[in-house]
Amino acid sequence: MHVAHLSLTDFRSYPAVELPLEPGVTALVGPNGQGKTNLVEAVGYAATLGSHRVATDAPLVRLGAPRAVVRVRVVRDGRATLVELEINPGRANRARLNQSPVPRAREVLGVLRTVFFAPEDLALVKGDPAERRRFLDDLLVARTPRLAGVRADYERVLKQRTALLKSAGPALRQRGAGVDLSTLDVWDAHLAQVGAELLAARLELVATLRPLVSGAYDAVAPAPGGTALDYACSMGPDVEPATGRDELAEQLLAALSAARPRELERGVCLIGPHRDDLVLRLGPAPAKGYASHGESWSYALALRLAAYTLLSADGGEPVLVLDDVFAELDAGRRARLAALVAPAEQVLITAAVAQDVPEALTGAWVDVRDGTVQRVR
Amino acid sequence: MYEGVVQDLIDELGRLPGVGPKGAQRIAFHLLAADPADVRRLAQVLIEVKEKVRFCRTCFNVAEAEECRICQDPRRDPSVLCVVEESKDVVAIEKTREFRGRYHVLGGAINPIEGIGPDDLRIRELMTRLADGTVTELILATDPNLEGEATATYLARLVKPMGLRVTRLASGLPVGGDLEYADEVTLGRAFEGRRLLDV
Ligand SMILES: Nc1ncnc2c1ncn2[C@@H]1O[C@H](COP(=O)(O)OP(=O)(O)OP(=O)(O)O)[C@@H](O)[C@H]1O
Ligand SMILES: [Mg+2]
Ligand SMILES: [Zn+2]
Numbered sequence: 001m002h003v004a005h006l007s008l009t010d011f012r013s014y015p016a017v018e019l020p021l022e023p024g025v026t027a028l029v030g031p032n033g034q035g036k037t038n039l040v041e042a043v044g045y046a047a048t049l050g051s052h053r054v055a056t057d058a059p060l061v062r063l064g065a066p067r068a069v070v071r072v073r074v075v076r077d078g079r080a081t082l083v084e085l086e087i088n089p090g091r092a093n094r095a096r097l098n099q100s101p102v103p104r105a106r107e108v109l110g111v112l113r114t115v116f117f118a119p120e121d122l123a124l125v126k127g128d129p130a131e132r133r134r135f136l137d138d139l140l141v142a143r144t145p146r147l148a149g150v151r152a153d154y155e156r157v158l159k160q161r162t163a164l165l166k167s168a169g170p171a172l173r174q175r176g177a178g179v180d181l182s183t184l185d186v187w188d189a190h191l192a193q194v195g196a197e198l199l200a201a202r203l204e205l206v207a208t209l210r211p212l213v214s215g216a217y218d219a220v221a222p223a224p225g226g227t228a229l230d231y232a233c234s235m236g237p238d239v240e241p242a243t244g245r246d247e248l249a250e251q252l253l254a255a256l257s258a259a260r261p262r263e264l265e266r267g268v269c270l271i272g273p274h275r276d277d278l279v280l281r282l283g284p285a286p287a288k289g290y291a292s293h294g295e296s297w298s299y300a301l302a303l304r305l306a307a308y309t310l311l312s313a314d315g316g317e318p319v320l321v322l323d324d325v326f327a328e329l330d331a332g333r334r335a336r337l338a339a340l341v342a343p344a345e346q347v348l349i350t351a352a353v354a355q356d357v358p359e360a361l362t363g364a365w366v367d368v369r370d371g372t373v374q375r376v377r
Numbered sequence: 378m379y380e381g382v383v384q385d386l387i388d389e390l391g392r393l394p395g396v397g398p399k400g401a402q403r404i405a406f407h408l409l410a411a412d413p414a415d416v417r418r419l420a421q422v423l424i425e426v427k428e429k430v431r432f433c434r435t436c437f438n439v440a441e442a443e444e445c446r447i448c449q450d451p452r453r454d455p456s457v458l459c460v461v462e463e464s465k466d467v468v469a470i471e472k473t474r475e476f477r478g479r480y481h482v483l484g485g486a487i488n489p490i491e492g493i494g495p496d497d498l499r500i501r502e503l504m505t506r507l508a509d510g511t512v513t514e515l516i517l518a519t520d521p522n523l524e525g526e527a528t529a530t531y532l533a534r535l536v537k538p539m540g541l542r543v544t545r546l547a548s549g550l551p552v553g554g555d556l557e558y559a560d561e562v563t564l565g566r567a568f569e570g571r572r573l574l575d576v
Contacts, residue, residue, distance in 0.1 A: 163489035186531045
């Protein structure tokens, strides 16, 4: 698939901008702070309903404007779909598909798929487990949009259960055993049920990714690495997670009941997929804390490349976005990454200086300066 | 800040659900500009509604007498009881004409984030109603969202020892939704296809 047209109103620094695009490579080039990343961020938003840079929507709306609008025309197998999103910070976003309103913005997920490479990706390797969970969950939703609902439900159950733990803990300490914990049982059951669905999907995804990441690492790094992915589960290393969803729910329920005294004491939910991690191994050691800067970059690229391979294999090749990544890489990684992404149906690149765009990725050229875009080649 | 009574009005309006500070200001200035007779009529119904309308002592639906019309109606089947979150859900279900039993209005759903637990809902009153054995089927028609589901599960577990037939509205209702917004046909079908809740 590819994006044929991007149109923004009051998104980030742009009061209004129109950017026609074509299949193949397009480089967006211009000095720092001119609005290159803002353009590709909007493309990413249309695909995921989220930004790769910020966790909330407010910064996406131009300062002083009440709302932002992102319009993207997506062409897949020769058929065009117009995705329109109205971003209303603090309220529900509104969405339209081919001019018809959809009941929820979530319904546009899956129309456009992107794989987004950015300088922030280094945090996939060096950062907190939350970064890696997000990588997995974003990929799950890109493959199976229905899981966006499961993910949202899980976050909601978790908030409710945490609120209850926070109030039940002190009550228990004050009044002793007389406190009724039967509502906690109910939330446990819901957490286990929704959590098991998310967990089952993640476990399956990690198994599918394992060989793809390993292959991608060896293709992009100067030397084969021997990578391995482990899924570290909140239920502890002694629990071998079951494969079926019902069995997983039983396991979670048992782990919740074992952890309950500690949870009540601390007022936090200690069991569930929100406490899991995707452990990236490189040779004998975990990459986090052991891998060199260059190795960490290779790993981050390998994760994104694996996501690209997987989404392409599902059908509907994703649009590749490379935001400022070449500037971060040494000559070898730069050349190998360029060769790997060059055959994609559409590649969008941003760079501050022309020299940062590898020769293998010569294509269309758009000058971005002071909030205006101009096609120069 | 505005002076005295104008600000008081804005503050009072701002405490209503769904009205933010900006909206409160808009309504306040609309009222200031409106015809005095219109405003007097509004004030009058506000006072009247508080004087005349109260909650049914049996089911906690809104009522103009001690008991609501449904509780007073001898043709309604006393053996089937439908539990809903709010009075507006009673209105939505009555529109379907599918249901001939009686209601119990909880006054909300379990929601720890908002500090609402079972003791804040009319669950004790529900248990009292169930105690004499008249009711043989309990339909849990709380909203098809997370809090509604949790409340249904809680109630199903609570009444389990009583051996009632406990059912939950069939899916087909949009998940994450509000009962009152479901269209009549969907809601009607959900009643026909209600399923036994096994906890
Ligand atoms: N909500 C907003 N309202 C107005 N301007 C904004 C908003 N968010 C970001 N900006 C402006 O957008 C500019 C940054 O744009 P962007 O991140 O796209 O730059 P860039 O061209 O990618 O630069 P670099 O080469 O440094 O990565 C900044 O000048 C910033 O002040
Ligand atoms: Mg940038
Ligand atoms: Zn009544």
